[in-house]
Amino acid sequence: MDPMEYVIGVDLGTSAVKVLLVDRNGRVKADCSESYPLYHDRSGYSEQNPEDWVGKTLAALKKLIQKSGVRPDAVKGLSFSGQMHGLVLLDEQARPLRRAILWNDTRTSEECREIEAVIGKDSLLAICKNRALEGFTLPKLLWVKKHEPDLYKRARVFLLPKDYVRFRLTGQIAMDYSDAAGTLLLDIAKKVWSSDLLEKLGLDSHICPPLVESEAFVGTIRPEVAEETGLSTTTKVFAGGADNACGAVGAGVLSEGKTMCSIGTSGVVLSYESTGERVFSGEVHYFNHAKPGAYYLMGVTLAAGYSLDWFRSTFDGDISFGELVKQAVGVPVGARGLLFTPYLVGERTPHADGDIRGSFIGIDASHTKWEFARAVIEGITFSLHESIEILKQSGKSVESVVSIGGGAKSGEWLQIQADVFDAAVVKLKNEQGPGMGAAMIAACGCGWFDSLEECAAAFVQVGQVIQPRPESVEQYRQLFAVYRDVYENTRALSRQLKEFRK
Numbered sequence: 001m002d003p004m005e006y007v008i009g010v011d012l013g014t015s016a017v018k019v020l021l022v023d024r025n026g027r028v029k030a031d032c033s034e035s036y037p038l039y040h041d042r043s044g045y046s047e048q049n050p051e052d053w054v055g056k057t058l059a060a061l062k063k064l065i066q067k068s069g070v071r072p073d074a075v076k077g078l079s080f081s082g083q084m085h086g087l088v089l090l091d092e093q094a095r096p097l098r099r100a101i102l103w104n105d106t107r108t109s110e111e112c113r114e115i116e117a118v119i120g121k122d123s124l125l126a127i128c129k130n131r132a133l134e135g136f137t138l139p140k141l142l143w144v145k146k147h148e149p150d151l152y153k154r155a156r157v158f159l160l161p162k163d164y165v166r167f168r169l170t171g172q173i174a175m176d177y178s179d180a181a182g183t184l185l186l187d188i189a190k191k192v193w194s195s196d197l198l199e200k201l202g203l204d205s206h207i208c209p210p211l212v213e214s215e216a217f218v219g220t221i222r223p224e225v226a227e228e229t230g231l232s233t234t235t236k237v238f239a240g241g242a243d244n245a246c247g248a249v250g251a252g253v254l255s256e257g258k259t260m261c262s263i264g265t266s267g268v269v270l271s272y273e274s275t276g277e278r279v280f281s282g283e284v285h286y287f288n289h290a291k292p293g294a295y296y297l298m299g300v301t302l303a304a305g306y307s308l309d310w311f312r313s314t315f316d317g318d319i320s321f322g323e324l325v326k327q328a329v330g331v332p333v334g335a336r337g338l339l340f341t342p343y344l345v346g347e348r349t350p351h352a353d354g355d356i357r358g359s360f361i362g363i364d365a366s367h368t369k370w371e372f373a374r375a376v377i378e379g380i381t382f383s384l385h386e387s388i389e390i391l392k393q394s395g396k397s398v399e400s401v402v403s404i405g406g407g408a409k410s411g412e413w414l415q416i417q418a419d420v421f422d423a424a425v426v427k428l429k430n431e432q433g434p435g436m437g438a439a440m441i442a443a444c445g446c447g448w449f450d451s452l453e454e455c456a457a458a459f460v461q462v463g464q465v466i467q468p469r470p471e472s473v474e475q476y477r478q479l480f481a482v483y484r485d486v487y488e489n490t491r492a493l494s495r496q497l498k499e500f501r502k
């Protein structure tokens with residue numbers, strides 16, 4: 001075995017692109033991150049410029065190669081993890097026709113109702129295993145078709161965010177099943193684009209890209225890209241997967257009974273599922289895994305880390321996240337009677353509602369900034385717990401949860417997760433999130449391992465296990481019951497305020 005060989009995992013996140021250089025033993029030799037802006041031109045809108053992704057990915061790769069000092073031809077493979085669902089529309093020359101419309105953009109409620117009316121909720125569930133939700137790609141396609149018809153007529157193909165960046169690196173157009181699952185156009189069990197859906201919704205099938213497995217070899221690095229980044233034209237590029245599928249790979253969620261909680265911009269609770277044949281009524285997402293033939297169930301809190309980010313930048317831009325969490329846990333469990341619901345941009349699980357907005361309930365004259373901060377952290381965690389409860393009701397056992405993402409950086413928040421979930425929370429040694437999953441896909445693509453499980457056995461190591469504290473578990477059990485009531489009690493109020501948000 002040559003220890004001087006590497007793979008690169010590229011994680012195209014919502015706030016930034018993160019690139020990781022990983023050796024054959026799963027050790028991170030170097031990493032780099034570059035951020036890009038998010039555009040919220042109107043309430044509910046969330047867009048990014050695909051050229052920003054490309055420019056920043058190339059810049060991050062260049063820094064990675066320079067910083068690590070590795071020989072370019074020692075980088076044997078590269079693969080991707082990407083924010084899901086974002087619509088990238090390309091014209092005949094494969095140029096983006098507009099900014100990408102992202103997963104957390106909720107402008108498409110009308111299109112969701114239209115999909116349900118034309119296809120029927122039950123047929124949609126039978127084919128796609130998921131409900132029509134604002135964040136998914138299909139409603140975004142229909143929105144562009146309706147509101148920007150001239151532009152839509154010029155559309156040749158649609159891609160998801162990381163697929164576009166991969167295309168720019170290799171010149172090859174492709175989409176993997178794990179990301180295609182989040183478009184609401186894929187027949188999840190059969191792994192083909194649904195001709196039935198395309199036809200009934202008046203969409204041309206040519207708009208859908210070719211489908212591949214996550215480990216599929218897609219191409220090599222184009223000479224211009226090699227020149228700009230310092231990468232080699234011999235580096236093999238593998239398709240990669242949706243960020244949550246890659247997060248699951250990187251967390252070793254590759255067999256029944258394994259659960260992951262990821263707190264990034266969004267928050268996700270994900271549980272492995274071995275079959276694509278189960279019947280659910282769409283309370284949780286049901287997607288193809290990056291592991292061939294496997295699936296996962298997932299609940300999504302739209303504004304998880306984003307809620308804390310919003311709180312920090314609005315009320316105390318100078319404090320670090322770590323310090324903010326430390327100060328917040330100086331306040332007792334329950335933030336002295338203050339509750340927060342994290343519906344800053346609408347919600348997905350368990351309330352598929354683009355109009356709901358967040359609230360602080362129980363503000364008292366004695367509350368300080370830190371009670372508010374604690375309430376925000378607890379509210380995000382309660383929201384994730386709602387997904388855990390649904391997974392349990394579906395028959396999953398959730399005795400331990402591997403926690404990843406920015407939220408897992410703080411030991412205090414990990415303890416809150418353990419107490420709210422009433423489960424052991426596992427923190428990985430050297431946790432790298434979805435970027436490590438992408439690197440593992442590249443490692444398997446290169447033939448270093450026969451399977452992702454074999455790769456996980458070598459790469460994924462438990463760092464710490466945080467046990468729930470019985471007294472806090474009981475306090476949170478009571479508070480969670482109150483939290484759950486807030487949605488129904490604020491739904492109509494949120495609707496009435498909608499016109500003032502414009």
Ligand SMILES: Nc1ncnc2c1ncn2[C@@H]1O[C@H](COP(=O)(O)OP(=O)(O)O)[C@@H](O)[C@H]1O
Binds near residue numbers: 305407
């Ligand atoms: N040290 C920390 N302690 C607690 N939370 C943190 C910390 N650092 C980041 N976060 C949270 O994680 C979020 C970013 O997570 P990350 O996984 O980097 O996001 P994404 O992949 O969506 O770009 C931040 O918005 C913040 O809420």
Ligand SMILES: O=C(CO)[C@@H](O)[C@H](O)COP(=O)(O)O
Binds near residue numbers: 103264265
């Ligand atoms: O919409 C979803 C999952 O369905 C999100 O999880 C996105 O995939 C973006 O993730 P982050 O940038 O928060 O990691």
